[in-house]
Amino acid sequence: MKIRFEKREKLHPVWKLLNPVICIVLALLACSFLVIAIGKDPVAAYGKLFSGGFGSAKKLSESILQAIPLMFCALGVSISFKMSINNIGAEGQYVMGAMAATGVALFCPWIPHALVIPAMIIAGFAAGALWAMLAVIPKAFWNVNETIITLMFNYVALLFVDFLLFGAWRDTSLNLNYSPAYPEYAMLPKVFGTRINSAIYIAIIAAVCIYLFFDKTTRGYQIRVIGSSVRAASYAGMNIRTNILIVMLFSGGLAGLAGVAQASGAVGRLQQNFANGTGYTAIIVAYLSKFNPFTVLIVSILFSGLSYGSVATQLVGVPDQVGVVIQGAILIFVLGGEIFSRNRLIITRREKETALAKKGATK
């Protein structure tokens, strides 16, 4: 038996839709073996997982609330990946955004109350953007690989926030590594009686803007060209350096907004381990969404439901890390499945092959 791939012209639209569904099912199947391996019931665990994440209106709205920072990070990641800049530093940019927002909310009493939230948004965006741009300066000026550098910046950002939380910004009335709580005027308003905060509107607007930017503007076109071939782009006279910095400005800025949204919309203060891996999940979300901003919004909700629901799996004795494993497994199956949409799988039996070979020999 021989297996080979043959290039495929076009993929049937039904398959395009089914593809992600198959990947999710396969990932769930694969992870169910893990649950069996620790002697627990996968059906019960998945039941808890899905009812915990999406089971009721309240659970779903909580998942959407938790999805907001993920949306911002994933939107940010997807624009940088569109230019083939592997910004894996969303985690740090997120934390920097939250830090800047906290600085404005708690330590700038001279800002009129009505302007505090706009100031937090600007500060959060700026902090995330600066942190991201700082990390790609070596890429822009000396062509140093950005992947590892953007990641290293995460650790530095997290440690810096820890430094603040254990020292100057610590709420001394609590025995926890928390900043003091935000005043009421620094909290984002909620959406119609739910716990979802209004940052979700900003996320939707951002998604529309990103779509229009890449589809309708020259700059967006340039970035897409650079993403597919840096050489072609520079030959056509496009300025790579400027575009790298612009992309990271928005990529990091959006991740910074995630920090603002989470701090001022959900938590109400800065805490240790604030981003909690959201910046990394965002990379998976961005990739699964094929960097389409609207898909990012939906996949974010799905993934945040998986994370939020996985807390409930502990009730049946399954560690909550099962959520992360499923997310990673989905990505692996999607990655592995791509070749099947690009190619047709051809399986020829050995006998046929040898028969053909004989035919060739007698010729």
Add this chain to the structure above:
Amino acid sequence: MDWIVSVVAATIGYAAPVLYASLGEIISERAGVLNLGLEGVMLIGAVTGYITAVESGSLALAILATMLAGMLTGLVYAVLTVTLQTNQVVSGLALVTVGTGLSGFFGKPYTAVTGLEGFKNLAIPGLSQIPVLGPMLFKQNVMVYALYILVPLIYVFLYKTRPGLKLRALGENPGALDAAGMNVFGMRYLYVILGNAIVALGGAYFTLAYIPGWQDSITAGKGWIAAALVIFSSWNPAMATVGALIFGGVEVLGLRLQVLFPNIGIPTYFISMLPYVATVLVLILSTGSFRKHRKPGPAALGAFYDREAR
């Protein structure tokens, strides 16, 4: 003098896990396969080693299990990148996610388990009596001693043997090997699997030799530092050793200076940042385009091999 000796000895200990991971990655990248999933592989190695050691009481068995688990991750990674031709950067990130999740999943019942003996420092009779060098080099644990053999072994293999020559060619020009009738896919599988077995040992160093015990994400980014070191080393195991020692030194000196001069008042958080900041600086200094003699990596690194596109 005693102080210097103890700093150097500690430096070697801190360098060891990063060096294991770098060596494994050098093998895999020399074969043309970029694996940024080191952090995930190390975590899987760390948890496998710890669980096996706790359950069986045998450290030898723990090392064996660690390597097997590493090979398994290598197999999965090779299926993805070699056969299914996936994007190697994103596949590496997927491996980190899965590794972090899986290690946390299986390690959860063991987070509170302590009391494992682990690898203790063993003074080698005779050699450890050498003044200065003896206590620096030969009062380490077995996992460090294994590196004393592994580094020269990989070096000689890469640069002085025929299979080593083929391995280097695999990352430079797989098409030429294919034309010479060699199995490019099979060889890549072999080296990715072998490389990951060594990477996993770097993870087990944390749970078996460093401070026996398990906690989530115990490797704290060392896998990424190792990936950066590979670039710094120009894919050369000897240079990777130098690099790992520099990093170990930065970590140890940071900690020691704080003990020596508690009044300077540099907060621990800034000292903990040092390895990450050093990684960024080293990457810039060793690969920046301002360098005249910039050594490029293996030419075919990160690209899947497509026979039809040859």
